[in-house]
Amino acid sequence: MTAFFSLAKSTIGKKAIMAGSGLIMVGWIVLHMAGNLLVFAGQDHFNAYAEMIQSGFHIEPALLWAMRITLLACVGLHIWAAVGLSGRNRAARPVAYAGGRKNHATSYAAEFMLGAGVVLLLYLVFHLLHLTVGVFSDDVVQHAAFSKKDAYRNLVVGVGNPVVGAFYVLANLALGMHLHHGIKSAFQTLGLNDDRWNPLKDALTRWVPVFTTGAALLVALSCMFGVGVLIEAPDLSWTPSH
Amino acid sequence: MKVNLRIWRQKGPESAGSFQDFPNVEVVPEMSFLEMLDEVNRALEAKGQEAVTFDSDCREGICGSCGAVVNGDPHGPGKANTLCQLHLRSFQDGDTITIEPWRAKAFPVVRDLMVDRSAFDRIIQAGGYITARTGSAPDANSVPIGKERADEAMEAATCIGCGACVAACPNASAMLFTSAKVSHLGLLPQGQPQRFDRVQKMVDQMDAEGFGGCTNHSECEAACPKEIGVKFIARLNADLIKANLGNLRK
Numbered sequence: 001m002t003a004f005f006s007l008a009k010s011t012i013g014k015k016a017i018m019a020g021s022g023l024i025m026v027g028w029i030v031l032h033m034a035g036n037l038l039v040f041a042g043q044d045h046f047n048a049y050a051e052m053i054q055s056g057f058h059i060e061p062a063l064l065w066a067m068r069i070t071l072l073a074c075v076g077l078h079i080w081a082a083v084g085l086s087g088r089n090r091a092a093r094p095v096a097y098a099g100g101r102k103n104h105a106t107s108y109a110a111e112f113m114l115g116a117g118v119v120l121l122l123y124l125v126f127h128l129l130h131l132t133v134g135v136f137s138d139d140v141v142q143h144a145a146f147s148k149k150d151a152y153r154n155l156v157v158g159v160g161n162p163v164v165g166a167f168y169v170l171a172n173l174a175l176g177m178h179l180h181h182g183i184k185s186a187f188q189t190l191g192l193n194d195d196r197w198n199p200l201k202d203a204l205t206r207w208v209p210v211f212t213t214g215a216a217l218l219v220a221l222s223c224m225f226g227v228g229v230l231i232e233a234p235d236l237s238w239t240p241s242h
Numbered sequence: 243m244k245v246n247l248r249i250w251r252q253k254g255p256e257s258a259g260s261f262q263d264f265p266n267v268e269v270v271p272e273m274s275f276l277e278m279l280d281e282v283n284r285a286l287e288a289k290g291q292e293a294v295t296f297d298s299d300c301r302e303g304i305c306g307s308c309g310a311v312v313n314g315d316p317h318g319p320g321k322a323n324t325l326c327q328l329h330l331r332s333f334q335d336g337d338t339i340t341i342e343p344w345r346a347k348a349f350p351v352v353r354d355l356m357v358d359r360s361a362f363d364r365i366i367q368a369g370g371y372i373t374a375r376t377g378s379a380p381d382a383n384s385v386p387i388g389k390e391r392a393d394e395a396m397e398a399a400t401c402i403g404c405g406a407c408v409a410a411c412p413n414a415s416a417m418l419f420t421s422a423k424v425s426h427l428g429l430l431p432q433g434q435p436q437r438f439d440r441v442q443k444m445v446d447q448m449d450a451e452g453f454g455g456c457t458n459h460s461e462c463e464a465a466c467p468k469e470i471g472v473k474f475i476a477r478l479n480a481d482l483i484k485a486n487l488g489n490l491r492k
Contacts, residue, residue, distance in 0.1 A: 097311060101314050
């Protein structure tokens with residue numbers, strides 16, 4: 001703990017905390033996206049998968065909360081480091097170049113890092129309210145009879161709305177950009193930039209965003225256009241609210 | 243050939259500056275950029291006006307004294323260059339050339355194009371040295387060092403401390419400079435006894451000077467006249483993390 005606090009004092013230490021928390025979230029996002037692809041296996045399979053997570057992987061219900069608290073701590077640390085560091089970075093050049101400054105090496109993903117981060121925070125809050133808590137009890141934004149027992153219907157109806165679906169698409173494009181520069185930066189920040197680590201870094205930098213954004217877009221667009229995600233067993237207990 | 247110059251003029255650290263236009267300055271392609279500024283100053287002095295202040299010393303690209311942002315690029319267009327080694331042949335007849343100083347909180351403008359880079363000196367003073375018995379120089383190769391490691395240490399040691407990395411960085415970060423100065427000692431046996439103390443002290447000083455942090459844009463590497471790579475930043479990061487988590491500081 002002493003080491004953690006001494007590290008947290010320096011800019012590099014804050015970045016290491018950002019990198020570590022980021023990589024934990026990357027690992028989780030990859031698993032989450034892989035799970036989401038089960039939507040194409042049909043309602044029963046997807047709901048069985050959702051129930052497995054709800055039950056704490058059929059091992060211990062508290063595991064679900066352990067996972068949630070870990071992820072929430074990562075989100076908190078990630079944002080805490082980002083706010084501190086980006087404030088410092090802006091303060092480091094109080095007078096801008098009057099004639100402009102040219103870029104030669106950076107990428108759009110790197111320049112959009114903070115903007116994408118803000119989009120992702122808004123998306124995260126909406127996504128949790130939308131499909132985990134289920135607070136929008138109408139048939140426009142969310143399936144009116146939101147039920148933890150029917151995650152499949154919640155997803156297909158909820159993301160099927162064109163406006164909601166478009167937000168999911170945009171947010172996941174931002175996620176792809178954020179992960180592209182984030183993974184590369186995490187390796188660099190943790191000091192893993194040499195011939196031994198670079199093949200892994202390059203592969204993850206390229207393929208993780210392709211997989212996560214690709215999978216998310218596939219699911220979102222399928223829900224929006226009703227392709228491959230038919231509700232096989234209509235839930236007869238569902239009654240329209242209006 | 244004629245060029246139009248827009249040169250940043252600022253009386254002192256606290257005063258507001260602005261561009262001064264010098265239209266149709268007569269130059270020849272063989273002239274170095276600093277020779278052109280010398281000519282501008284000669285003309286200004288002939289008219290009894292204040293000359294443009296800028297830093298320069300060796301004019302051979304090895305001392306790190308000169309530097310200004312030319313058309314948005316530290317040390318001007320082209321790779322691996324210093325301002326003194328930039329020539330007017332890099333420009334076209336009729337070009338407008340905008341010249342302004344390094345912009346960073348840690349590099350306050352002294353006057354015109356000259357900035358105060360003593361923040362770099364204080365980072366070196368914080369730990370960029372080795373403490374060893376001095377005396378006569380040891381025999382060459384009395385401490386065997388592998389060729390690859392020697393080359394890497396030498397690559398870091400080519401840093402001339404010009405400040406282009408800070409000027410090019412979107413965050414005005416001094417990570418490339420600090421990483422080069424940490425690495426050219428940390429890669430060699432002579433630098434090992436103080437290695438983890440050194441990295442902590444130099445990073446603390448770098449932070450205290452008000453430089454920004456690294457967000458991995460690699461603009462520093464593209465601007466560095468000695469083409470020092472961001473791999474040294476990764477090395478600096480690794481050493482700082484090891485120093486803290488391994489409790490390796492003395």
